[in-house]
Amino acid sequence: MTKKLFFNPARCTGCRACEVACSFKKEKVFSPELSRMRVVKLDEEGVDIPTGCEHCEGAPCILICPVRAIRRKAETGAVVLDGSACIGCKQCMVVCPFGAIHFDPTRKAVFKCDLCDGDPECVKWCFTGGVSFGETAELPAGKRHRTAHRHLKAQAEARTGRGKA
Amino acid sequence: MTFKYGGYAGQLLFADLSKGTVKRIPLEKEWCTHYLGGRGRDAKLLFEKQDPSVGPLDPEAHICISPGPLTGLLGPTTGRVNVAGRSPLTTIYGNSNAGTNWGPELKFAGYDGVVITGRSSTPVYLHIHDSDVKLLDAGKLWGEGVFETTARILEEHGPETKVAAVGPAAEHGVLFGSVIFDFWDAAARTGLGTVLASKNLKAVSVRGTGAIRVADPEGYYETARDGWQAILDDPGFKTGEHSALGTSICVNWGNAQGWLPTRNFKESFFEGADKISGEEFRDLYSTKEAPIPAGRACFSCPNRCKRFGRIEEGKYAGTKGNIEFEGVSAFGSKCGVDDLAAVFHAYMLANDYGMDCISCGNTIAFYMELAEKGLLETDGLDLRFGNADAMVEMVHRIANREGRLGELGAQGSERAARAIGKGSEAYLNTVKGLETIACDPRASKAFGFGYAVASRGSDHLRAHPVFEMLKMPEGVGEELFGSKESVDLRKYGGKVRLLAWHENIAAVTDSIGSCRFMHASYYAEYPVPELVNKYAKRKKDPSNIHSIKYHKWFEAATGIPMTYEKLLEAGDRVINIERALNVQWGLKRSQDTLPPRFLKEPIPKGPAKGELFDPVKLEEMLREYYTLRGWDQESGHPLEEHLKKLDMADVAACLGKRGLLGSGKGTSGGA
Numbered sequence: 104m105t106k107k108l109f110f111n112p113a114r115c116t117g118c119r120a121c122e123v124a125c126s127f128k129k130e131k132v133f134s135p136e137l138s139r140m141r142v143v144k145l146d147e148e149g150v151d152i153p154t155g156c157e158h159c160e161g162a163p164c165i166l167i168c169p170v171r172a173i174r175r176k177a178e179t180g181a182v183v184l185d186g187s188a189c190i191g192c193k194q195c196m197v198v199c200p201f202g203a204i205h206f207d208p209t210r211k212a213v214f215k216c217d218l219c220d221g222d223p224e225c226v227k228w229c230f231t232g233g234v235s236f237g238e239t240a241e242l243p244a245g246k247r248h249r250t251a252h253r254h255l256k257a258q259a260e261a262r263t264g265r266g267k268a
Numbered sequence: 269m270t271f272k273y274g275g276y277a278g279q280l281l282f283a284d285l286s287k288g289t290v291k292r293i294p295l296e297k298e299w300c301t302h303y304l305g306g307r308g309r310d311a312k313l314l315f316e317k318q319d320p321s322v323g324p325l326d327p328e329a330h331i332c333i334s335p336g337p338l339t340g341l342l343g344p345t346t347g348r349v350n351v352a353g354r355s356p357l358t359t360i361y362g363n364s365n366a367g368t369n370w371g372p373e374l375k376f377a378g379y380d381g382v383v384i385t386g387r388s389s390t391p392v393y394l395h396i397h398d399s400d401v402k403l404l405d406a407g408k409l410w411g412e413g414v415f416e417t418t419a420r421i422l423e424e425h426g427p428e429t430k431v432a433a434v435g436p437a438a439e440h441g442v443l444f445g446s447v448i449f450d451f452w453d454a455a456a457r458t459g460l461g462t463v464l465a466s467k468n469l470k471a472v473s474v475r476g477t478g479a480i481r482v483a484d485p486e487g488y489y490e491t492a493r494d495g496w497q498a499i500l501d502d503p504g505f506k507t508g509e510h511s512a513l514g515t516s517i518c519v520n521w522g523n524a525q526g527w528l529p530t531r532n533f534k535e536s537f538f539e540g541a542d543k544i545s546g547e548e549f550r551d552l553y554s555t556k557e558a559p560i561p562a563g564r565a566c567f568s569c570p571n572r573c574k575r576f577g578r579i580e581e582g583k584y585a586g587t588k589g590n591i592e593f594e595g596v597s598a599f600g601s602k603c604g605v606d607d608l609a610a611v612f613h614a615y616m617l618a619n620d621y622g623m624d625c626i627s628c629g630n631t632i633a634f635y636m637e638l639a640e641k642g643l644l645e646t647d648g649l650d651l652r653f654g655n656a657d658a659m660v661e662m663v664h665r666i667a668n669r670e671g672r673l674g675e676l677g678a679q680g681s682e683r684a685a686r687a688i689g690k691g692s693e694a695y696l697n698t699v700k701g702l703e704t705i706a707c708d709p710r711a712s713k714a715f716g717f718g719y720a721v722a723s724r725g726s727d728h729l730r731a732h733p734v735f736e737m738l739k740m741p742e743g744v745g746e747e748l749f750g751s752k753e754s755v756d757l758r759k760y761g762g763k764v765r766l767l768a769w770h771e772n773i774a775a776v777t778d779s780i781g782s783c784r785f786m787h788a789s790y791y792a793e794y795p796v797p798e799l800v801n802k803y804a805k806r807k808k809d810p811s812n813i814h815s816i817k818y819h820k821w822f823e824a825a826t827g828i829p830m831t832y833e834k835l836l837e838a839g840d841r842v843i844n845i846e847r848a849l850n851v852q853w854g855l856k857r858s859q860d861t862l863p864p865r866f867l868k869e870p871i872p873k874g875p876a877k878g879e880l881f882d883p884v885k886l887e888e889m890l891r892e893y894y895t896l897r898g899w900d901q902e903s904g905h906p907l908e909e910h911l912k913k914l915d916m917a918d919v920a921a922c923l924g925k926r927g928l929l930g931s932g933k934g935t936s937g938g939a
Binding site for chain 2: 113117118120124130131134135148149159
């Protein structure tokens with residue numbers, strides 16, 4: 104069983120508390136630029152899209168890293184990076200499909216999400232479900248059951264006559 | 269660079285557009301310890317740097333755009349930015365505040381504010397990318413709307429740039445031009461966008477990639493989390509209504525309480541309220557899915573008040589944007605218009621032209637009443653209350669100063685009334701030249717009194733005393749403000765103390781960079797929740813409901829030792845420096861009043877039928893208020909003794925030199 108971060112644009116308010124919470128947890132400063140996750144704000148259209156590492160099963164960053172600084176952590180399933188081993192070649196940034204790997208010019212190394220060892224800080228500041236943390240295996244089951252309960256409710260409403268125009 | 273206090277970046281950008289130079293000036297200690305930042309520091313800076321004889325649109329005029337020390341930190345509500353200068357509309361203190369992502373971005377770029385003076389010979393915009401700061405040619409942007417301008421700057425400097433822009437209305441010299449941040453977030457009251465445009469400055473764009481440190485990281489995290497949780501646990505927040513409807517929740521709420529301004533404040537109950545309500549907007553135009561229909565938030569804020577919507581079909585297809593209650597009331601109930609699409613459209617036009625929706629909508633409503641009374645030549649328009657087409661047309665005409673009504677309306681309703689004459693002043697709703705917001709002062713006495721004394725003219729956000737609307741237990745009002753009546757919307761008792769306390773807290777939140785919707789809409793303010801628990805007949809869950817401790821929050825961020833009492837004193841200091849600015853800009857005591865309508869005409873119908881703001885009470889309240897503030901009873905000028913008590917001897921000395929200190933004769937000053 105592995106847990107992952109679920110990014111849900113429909114539930115994101117675009118407040119970016121996750122960004123500064125992340126940078127604070129990891130770097131003790133408030134800086135979206137040092138955050139492991141980012142909210143893309145398309146203000147003109149009123150849309151906010153949370154993004155971050157998807158901890159891919161076939162992670163291209165792991166494959167491309169010439170010094171094996173990126174690996175999968177068995178306990179959490181997270182794709183993690185050893186900044187001290189990083190040579191700053193940035194190839195992982197190039198191959199990442201999500202723009203989830205960032206370069207820190209001060210340390211001259213890349214950095215990315217490590218799921219906070221299975222207790223992600225960003226999730227603690229998101230209460231609308233824009234970013235949540237859950238078992239991937241349970242994701243379809245949860246959705247199936249929510250759908251089932253919608254049907255249940257609709258049937259009850261049909262019986263009591265509510266919901267009719 | 270490292271500044272001795274946390275939270276602050278430690279420096280301001282100072283741009284002189286006449287010389288084409290940009291300097292960095294370090295923050296002074298007193299600006300932080302005494303005036304906190306944002307609104308407080310801006311006022312002090314204007315007092316120090318700007319000669320009182322300089323007119324609002326003179327090149328030498330200064331304008332400040334400033335986040336606070338908490339802006340950009342992990343929230344709650346840390347996206348605020350303050351804009352301040354001398355208002356071209358009122359010629360006194362001009363100030364407006366917006367919830368943004370721009371303010372945090374400026375902090376991340378390494379600045380606590382931008383101060384702009386001078387006038388460029390050609391249109392320019394200021395672009396800030398961390399330490400790289402440039403004045404760039406805006407020749408091709410000049411004349412473009414706010415939305416187009418913003419989109420083009422994003423194209424030029426990258427999609428993560430944040431943009432503050434002014435629109436054509438400000439360029440044309442409409443006296444209530446706004447500054448619009450990132451398409452939708454407006455700092456519009458008092459017309460400071462017009463000041464920027466008068467300097468030939470089209471926009472200030474910023475990209476910041478740096479970091480902000482705090483003095484006590486662990487303590488900060490704990491207080492921020494506690495504040496965030498206070499909002500999540502607040503009973504008002506938990507209903508989800510404010511989050512679901514945004515500030516437009518006030519349409520139906522205000523109507524039910526009888527304070528929704530209708531047809532230029534003739535009435536305070538709008539029969540068409542349902543049709544322009546937050547609920548209607550959610551159902552017709554919201555673009556996001558449940559459970560957060562169109563809920564967008566400012567930086568690091570759980571409240572998500574911003575309603576984003578889009579009109580897909582019909583006459584106004586393509587209209588999109590954020591709405592707030594004030595604009596909906598200004599173009600809706602105040603104009604008697606119950607066509608939400610037209611209201612939404614007019615509102616977004618005002619944003620794109622870059623002008624204050626309140627002053628604009630109120631001016632149109634004022635015209636409509638004059639037309640009804642036969643006091644106005646209407647330039648061929650059918651300016652009847654409720655005529656949506658005429659209302660929308662007037663927005664264009666005002667923004668473009670087209671025709672006589674456009675030309676006059678562009679100067680705000682008070683100047684328009686002076687030009688029109690014929691007794692039209694009787695139908696104004698302005699205080700100190702600023703149009704009144706969407707709450708009838710006859711129906712809500714703390715709000716009403718607040719309009720009379722607010723430093724920027726008729727406005728609720730200097731105090732935002734919604735305490736009186738929340739049906740608090742009487743004991744809370746008695747313990748905090750000395751009168752059980754203070755919890756009753758319609759009564760006068762305790763309202764001066766209630767207002768002054770809220771004004772102090774509001775000055776603090778505006779200065780530190782947090783939002784008004786934390787201390788008032790939800791009564792998460794020290795010590796209100798605790799008192800509610802003490803006095804409520806049925807106890808709320810005491811483990812949950814609690815206040816936000818602003819003083820601890822500020823202290824943890826900055827490292828400046830702070831107590832609740834000292835914080836309130838800082839608020840008093842901010843109100844006093846703004847008063848000092850106002851008296852040197854010619855404010856008279858007689859301007860601390862309400863428009864005649866509210867003092868003479870009882871509300872004719874609805875839930876607040878028969879209500880009036882008693883002029884005798886108003887005078888009594890002013891005397892009590894001046895005593896609390898330490899102002900002279902006769903002139904309304906600050907008294908030396910009180911300024912000194914607030915550690916403002918420098919301000920007292922300066923006012924003394926200019927002959928503007930209160931004489932204190934026969935008064936009880938400085939409480």
